[in-house]
Each structure stands twice: as structure tokens, then as C-alpha cells.
Amino acid sequence: MAVSCKKNYENGNSALRFSNTEITFDTVFTSIGSVTKHFTVHNTSNSDITATVFIAGGKNSYYSINVNGMPGPSLKDIVIPKKDSIFVFVKVNINPGLQNNPFLVTDSIVFSTEYRKQNVKLLAYGQDARFIIADQGNPNLRYKIVAGEHETVKWTKEKPYVVYGWATIDSLGTLIIEPGTKIYFHNNSGLLAYRYSNLEVNGTLDEPVLFRGDRLEAWFNNDFAQWSRIWINEGANVNINYAIITNAQVGIQVEPFPDDKITVTPYSLVNIENTIIRNTQFNGVLSRFLNVNMTNCLIANNGASSLQLEGGQYTMKHLTIANYFTQQERKVPACYVSNAVSLYEVAYEAKAEFTNCIVFGNNETEVLVNKVNGSDLEASFENCLVKAKNPSDYFINCLRNEDPQFTDISKLNFTLRTSSPAIDKGKPIGVDKDILGNSRGNPPSIGAYE
Numbered sequence: 001m002a003v004s005c006k007k008n009y010e011n012g013n014s015a016l017r018f019s020n021t022e023i024t025f026d027t028v029f030t031s032i033g034s035v036t037k038h039f040t041v042h043n044t045s046n047s048d049i050t051a052t053v054f055i056a057g058g059k060n061s062y063y064s065i066n067v068n069g070m071p072g073p074s075l076k077d078i079v080i081p082k083k084d085s086i087f088v089f090v091k092v093n094i095n096p097g098l099q100n101n102p103f104l105v106t107d108s109i110v111f112s113t114e115y116r117k118q119n120v121k122l123l124a125y126g127q128d129a130r131f132i133i134a135d136q137g138n139p140n141l142r143y144k145i146v147a148g149e150h151e152t153v154k155w156t157k158e159k160p161y162v163v164y165g166w167a168t169i170d171s172l173g174t175l176i177i178e179p180g181t182k183i184y185f186h187n188n189s190g191l192l193a194y195r196y197s198n199l200e201v202n203g204t205l206d207e208p209v210l211f212r213g214d215r216l217e218a219w220f221n222n223d224f225a226q227w228s229r230i231w232i233n234e235g236a237n238v239n240i241n242y243a244i245i246t247n248a249q250v251g252i253q254v255e256p257f258p259d260d261k262i263t264v265t266p267y268s269l270v271n272i273e274n275t276i277i278r279n280t281q282f283n284g285v286l287s288r289f290l291n292v293n294m295t296n297c298l299i300a301n302n303g304a305s306s307l308q309l310e311g312g313q314y315t316m317k318h319l320t321i322a323n324y325f326t327q328q329e330r331k332v333p334a335c336y337v338s339n340a341v342s343l344y345e346v347a348y349e350a351k352a353e354f355t356n357c358i359v360f361g362n363n364e365t366e367v368l369v370n371k372v373n374g375s376d377l378e379a380s381f382e383n384c385l386v387k388a389k390n391p392s393d394y395f396i397n398c399l400r401n402e403d404p405q406f407t408d409i410s411k412l413n414f415t416l417r418t419s420s421p422a423i424d425k426g427k428p429i430g431v432d433k434d435i436l437g438n439s440r441g442n443p444p445s446i447g448a449y450e
Contacts, residue, residue: 050079052113053078053088054075065109066091090109103131104164108121131164132161142165162183163191177202185212187227199232199238231255232255246278252284274297277297278299280302289310303330316353350378353382426443
């Protein structure tokens, strides 16, 4: 019995070894691209191993395989002799001119034996684009420096950018993103403005800058959590104008990089104007410790608070915060302001001024100001339309619990109907145009849209 069990024990604990566990086709295709690469599969055990080898994507895959002279997509009874190896050839065939291709074409080759399944990952470019592929870091944070120290880099609209990992602006580096540029992020990828870096997003009304996931199928247009976030650290100077940020876990996160000791630089400033942030799994904007100004912005349909401000200084003008998220239950208000910094369990001085803003949604109360002992908190909502169950000293000349009468919530159209109570109820504060470039009235309407 001991002898008969020995062979099974060895097979059950032995695994195939691969010369490469990820095959990347890094050719930049300018026409139909057909590229072949190969790798070897090693059997280091003292017994033959029989495997089924197949492309996970099946017949619809962009990839095809040839295993020891036999073409796939699925091959059975492939024998890898003991202490020996076999060759696997992988071919990818992509027409990068087809705009309905995904930007990154991923698949895998599966090796299934009696005892386990293993795979080799496949990655190729599906369109002619500029690809930012992480090349350093650890498994939890893979990144590529896109603007190094004292370096200024411009991203332009001629070709889209596809980010695989974290595109990182290093300290004292500058990234300028020009009008009409489109940036697509793979799953769990993002843009990181590291401490003391500079980021300029210079979109226009006619040519906004787009940040979204790299899944192009129509179903994903209203999906969320396709990529991570734009993450802005302490000391960074950031100006974002006319951007569309959609389908992320968090739209914009303004927070120091995790460190043994959090050091806060009060002069850090993030300016965001004429920008739409929508369809996020968690926050639209999350800020801790730092300083953010926002004008003429729409934050809509977020799985947590659309705007969560914990410590720091904030000036908010003509925002429309409209949270009608329905994909999961939302237990927090659309707008949350506090001097308690939850992640670090500390109190930190906070000052937040809201003027001419709409804060509405499908919860009973959509505004919460939370003050704890240990630091100061100043908050005011002036000439705003808010949904709030209880009256508050923070509300000054506000409309409470009146339906703003958005044009079409189901289509994320948060312009105002002609019967909206928000029309002409604002306070003149020097914002001459709305997010669509329309001239403001005197008095102006409340919210991002005149």
C-alpha cells in the first residue's frame, strides 16, 4: 500500500513549471498584427504528467496555441514526460484599427491535470494607443513613473493613453494633460500625483479630458469600480478643469501617502472646476487633511458619500451633488463634513464653505456635519438647496427638502427644469458662467447648471 500510494502523493504535490508565467505582446501594431511567442513547460517530477491545455477565452479568443506541433484552442491528453519539457507557441492576431477592440486584450492558457489547474497569463494591445505599463513596485502597488523629478511631460489627444498599474508623477515632476486627451485605466489602476508633484488637467468645454475604465462595451458606460482613482498626495499642486471622471472605485482622493508619520502641508491646494465625477463604487471626492476648492462641478451616483471631507480647508461654489445610486444600499449622506479623520482616528481642524450648491439624493438626509472634540470645525451652507431632515445652524438662507427638479435622473441629466426652485435663488459670487458655458443670471441659479 505504501508503494502504491507514493506515485499519487508525488503527482498531487508536484506542479508544472513555466519559463514565463505571463506572455506580453508589446509590439505597437500599426496594421493587422500577427505575432507569435513561445515558452516552455517543465515537468520536474519523476512521473509523466498528462494535461488538458486550452485557451480560457475559447474560440472567440484573440489568441491561438500550438503545443508540441498540435494546434488548439483546446488540446487533451498532452503528456509532459518526467524530467522533461514541451514547447508552447502562442499567436495573437489583432487589427488595432478596430475601435471596438478592447485596449488591452487579456486571456490565459490553462493547464489542467488530475490534481490541479495552473495558467499562463496573456496580454496584448488591442488598439493603436500609448500604453503605460507598470514596471516597478510591489504586488500591492505596481507603478510606472510618467514624469520624473524636475521633468515636465505632456499628454496629448492624438492617441488615447491606456494605464496598466499606477501612472505616477514623482516629487517635483509635472504632468500636463491637454484638451481632448482620453485616459483609460485597467482594473485596479490609477493616476498618482505623489507628494510635491504637479498635475495640470487642461480640458475645455468642447474638448474635456476623459478618465475612465478600459472596457469599451456599452454595458460598462454606467458601471462602477472598473479602475481605482486619481490619488493626490500632500504638497501636490493640482488644477483640474473640464474633466470627466467616471466608473472608478473613487473619483478623486486627496490624502497623504500612507507613512509612519503623517505630515500635512497646509499650502497643498487642489483646484477642480467644470468637472463631472460620476458612477463610483465609493466616494466621488474623498479628502483628508488637505485643501480643495471646487467650482461648477457635478458629483453624481456614488456608492458612498459623493463628497467626504475630513479635516482640511474647502471652498465649494456652484456644485450639484446628486446621489441616486441604486446598485447597492447607501447608508451615508451625499455630503459629509467632519473634523474627525476616520482612517487615522484623529481630530484635525476643518473649515468648509458651500455657496450656491445643490445637495440632493434618494436618502432621507443628504447632509451631515460631524464635529468631535479635539479640533475646530467651521461649516456653512449659504444659498444652497439641501435635503436635510433636521434644521441646522450651518444652513444660511437655504432651501430645504425642495425637489430640485432635475431634467432626467435616469439619464444622469442634472440640468434644471424651468420650474425648478433653484432658479435665481443663488448669491452672486463672481462665477460668471456655468459648467456648460452659459452665462449666470443675476441672481444666479443654485448648482452647477444655470
